[in-house]
Amino acid sequence: MSLRKRMFRSGMMILCSAILAMAVICVMIALLFEDTLEKDFASVTNMDTHSFLYKIVRSYPSLFFIGVLIVLFAVVVLFVVSYVFSRRLNQQIMEPLNALSEGAKRIKEGNLKEEIIYHGDSEFENVCQMFNEMQKTILEDQKQREQNEAARKDMVTGISHDLRTPLTSIQGYIKGILDGIADTEEKQQMYLKTAYQSTKEMNVLLEKLFEFSKIESGQTQFHMVPVDLSEYTQAYIAQKEMEYETIEFLYTRQQEILPEVLIDVDQMRRVFDNLLENSIKYSNKEPVQISVTAGVDKDGVSISWKDNGAGVDEDKLAKIFDRFYRCDEARNKKGSGVGLYVVKYIIEQQMGHIDATNDHGLKMTMHFPIIKESK
Numbered sequence: 001m002s003l004r005k006r007m008f009r010s011g012m013m014i015l016c017s018a019i020l021a022m023a024v025i026c027v028m029i030a031l032l033f034e035d036t037l038e039k040d041f042a043s044v045t046n047m048d049t050h051s052f053l054y055k056i057v058r059s060y061p062s063l064f065f066i067g068v069l070i071v072l073f074a075v076v077v078l079f080v081v082s083y084v085f086s087r088r089l090n091q092q093i094m095e096p097l098n099a100l101s102e103g104a105k106r107i108k109e110g111n112l113k114e115e116i117i118y119h120g121d122s123e124f125e126n127v128c129q130m131f132n133e134m135q136k137t138i139l140e141d142q143k144q145r146e147q148n149e150a151a152r153k154d155m156v157t158g159i160s161h162d163l164r165t166p167l168t169s170i171q172g173y174i175k176g177i178l179d180g181i182a183d184t185e186e187k188q189q190m191y192l193k194t195a196y197q198s199t200k201e202m203n204v205l206l207e208k209l210f211e212f213s214k215i216e217s218g219q220t221q222f223h224m225v226p227v228d229l230s231e232y233t234q235a236y237i238a239q240k241e242m243e244y245e246t247i248e249f250l251y252t253r254q255q256e257i258l259p260e261v262l263i264d265v266d267q268m269r270r271v272f273d274n275l276l277e278n279s280i281k282y283s284n285k286e287p288v289q290i291s292v293t294a295g296v297d298k299d300g301v302s303i304s305w306k307d308n309g310a311g312v313d314e315d316k317l318a319k320i321f322d323r324f325y326r327c328d329e330a331r332n333k334k335g336s337g338v339g340l341y342v343v344k345y346i347i348e349q350q351m352g353h354i355d356a357t358n359d360h361g362l363k364m365t366m367h368f369p370i371i372k373e374s375k
Contacts, residue, residue: 096124103131112139148323159205166198173198211270212338215345222349224262226371229301230294232265236272237292247280247288254295261301261368267346274339275305275364283309283361299353299367311358320356 096118103116112135116128173182173191182188214220230253237249279290289308296302312320321344343364347354352368 096120096128099128100131103128103135107135107138112142159209162205163202166201169198170195170202208338208342211342215342220267220345220349222264222267224264224350226260227263227265227268228258229261229263229303229368230258232263232268233272233292233294233303236269240276244280246286247276247290250289250291252291252293254293258294258296258301259370261350261352262371263350263368264346267350271343271346271366272305274343278339279305279307279309279362283307285309296370297367300369302365302367304363304365306359306363307361309361311360311362312356314358317356317358321354 099116099118103114106112106114115132115135118124118128173195176182177188177191182191234251234253237251240247241249276290280288285308291304291306293304293306294301321340323338323341344354347366347368350368352366354364354366356362356364
């Protein structure tokens, strides 16, 4: 029942109770002084109205006494009834308020697990329920922040570990040249090439950190243009086939002409680069085989990317696009845990979405909405 209805009913009950009590008192007094009232009333009816009250007080004190007694009883009854109902209504209001106050105190002390339990007026039930929902949201946000902070620390530790290896390599080979260990032109060239390759590895890691920081700060910009995604993907694969001789690409176009979609070509290249890096790093096969298929489905233009690796455990499959998540908890492979998170972020910023499944290897399918033709 709503508080407004309860207050209205309480007021009406106070009024009705007072009237009923006064009526009962009047009847009881009338019965108690029945003989006296009958005698005095018979005498009073013969008087004129001008001196009615005066003569009642002077000549008929019993009537005056009974009237005063009725008024006093009525006042007492009204006071008692009002006090009882007011106290009850006050308790009904203070109970949820005290519960809310205790809940706020618990939150202030850091206790977010204990909920407010209240059953009563619908207004206060709704407020208490909203308070519990707010408490759950705060608790979930707190847990998420703790997980993100722990994952962030793990990422920094991991990248620091990954950077140490190429940095140590660079220092070692340069020192070898300075100390004269590389005493021939051929050795010096080999040392320099190895050191240069290590700087490229460091640059990739630092670029990922820079890329992630731009995403987190909201500084990543997208310049959308209409593109035939099938041709764009085919051109990217042709370029990578020239760079990686140990990777076998298989490209399939399900239909000759695909509708255009809006994408940022530079950001889309970053998506493919991250997918390629992930396949090379985790497929554990030689050679790495990557099958790319372009087509159209109910969600628009789709691009599937599948490698010939062992895939991902089913319990981890739903988490691979999470920020800082690494399937390789032992860090046997170098990585920051943000590559696929960046992939998902970029695709979603282009109004698309991506999902992952196991299909004789890890298969990731990107979906992009088709550009609607203007009428």
